Amino acid sequence: MGAAYLQYLGPPPPASSPAAALAPAVATPAPAQPKLPVLLPGAPQIAIMVAGLGYDPAQSLQAASILPAAVSFAVSPFAGYLQETQAYARSNGHELILMLPMQALLARAPAGQNQALLNWSFKRLQHFTGVTDAIGPAMGGGFMQDEDARNWLLGNIASQGFYYVEGDMSASGFGVISHRTADVVIDPVNHPADEAMALASLVTAARKTHSALGIILSPAPQALTELAAWTQTLGGLGIQLVPVSALVTPPLPMITSHLP
Numbered sequence: 001m002g003a004a005y006l007q008y009l010g011p012p013p014p015a016s017s018p019a020a021a022l023a024p025a026v027a028t029p030a031p032a033q034p035k036l037p038v039l040l041p042g043a044p045q046i047a048i049m050v051a052g053l054g055y056d057p058a059q060s061l062q063a064a065s066i067l068p069a070a071v072s073f074a075v076s077p078f079a080g081y082l083q084e085t086q087a088y089a090r091s092n093g094h095e096l097i098l099m100l101p102m103q104a105l106l107a108r109a110p111a112g113q114n115q116a117l118l119n120w121s122f123k124r125l126q127h128f129t130g131v132t133d134a135i136g137p138a139m140g141g142g143f144m145q146d147e148d149a150r151n152w153l154l155g156n157i158a159s160q161g162f163y164y165v166e167g168d169m170s171a172s173g174f175g176v177i178s179h180r181t182a183d184v185v186i187d188p189v190n191h192p193a194d195e196a197m198a199l200a201s202l203v204t205a206a207r208k209t210h211s212a213l214g215i216i217l218s219p220a221p222q223a224l225t226e227l228a229a230w231t232q233t234l235g236g237l238g239i240q241l242v243p244v245s246a247l248v249t250p251p252l253p254m255i256t257s258h259l260p
Contacts, residue, residue: 044206046234047072047180047244048227049097049165051132052218053089054079060088062221066228069093072244074132074165074215077101077124086125095243096128097165100153107149118156129245131157132165144171151176163248167215178248183212188223195223199230206239211247 050067051074053060060081063073065088072095075085089096100121105114133144144150144166154177157164163178167185174181183205186198198214205212216227234241 043238043240045211045240045242045247046202046206047211047213047242047247048231049074049132049182049213049215049244050219050224050227051099051167051215052076054082054085057081057084059219059221059224060085063219063224064088064092064094066224067094068228068231068241070241070243071227071231072097072130074099075125075128077121082125086127090127095130095245096125097130097132097244098122098125098128098162099132102133102143105143105149105153107143107146114152115156118153122160128162130163130165130248133167144168144173147173154179158251163245165213165215165244175251177251179251180213180244180248182215183209184214186214186216188216188219195226196230199227203234203237203239213244213247 047070048067049072050063053063053073054075060073061084063071064085069092073085073089074097075082076099078101079085086096098121101117104117143153150173154164154174158177163180164174166174166179166181169182169185171181184198184202186195188195195216202212202214216223219227231241
């Protein structure tokens, strides 16, 4: 089990902890993102969700400063620098998405346990528009494969007015909520040489189906720099970069479900 996975499972540092004491003052960086061209209506669309922000304030500041505002950020409720990341993102116009602690949810948990964790997660971040299971190696897993558990979770998310982003490209069963499933998942930490190829496949998918969602997991500084450069090529390809919320599919009629 990797260090990033263990860090995700750990609790957030308390206000009096050394980690919290070393947290930088919340800054509001001047908008520095290059502008993207406005294309004619009907152009293919691509959305990018950068997942895994909030653990490193320098990474969050870099992402907010160099990526176009249309790129969406996904943040874990366990991250120790949520307020800094939120301030950086909002000052530069980035949409925020909450990453749920999926492996801490249990399909057959004692009554109220899952609800308590969900409520806590919702309170950890403000101003987010959607919820996702995508965080490094931790996707929805067994919880989302249990139909009752999945419908309970999605029903809770929908009742709060949020959409859902699924990182497992083979997953299904999200019709009860406004949602979007990833078309391409990029992990530059494990496969740095594949980032350019994965981004190219995202363009191909957008041209084929008119829209595509790419998720990039916990990118290092160089991966963020390469992503920023790639976004500047989209206008010349006739593709519009949009926030994740622009690509969500409306829900089907709600199904009421409860965990046993």
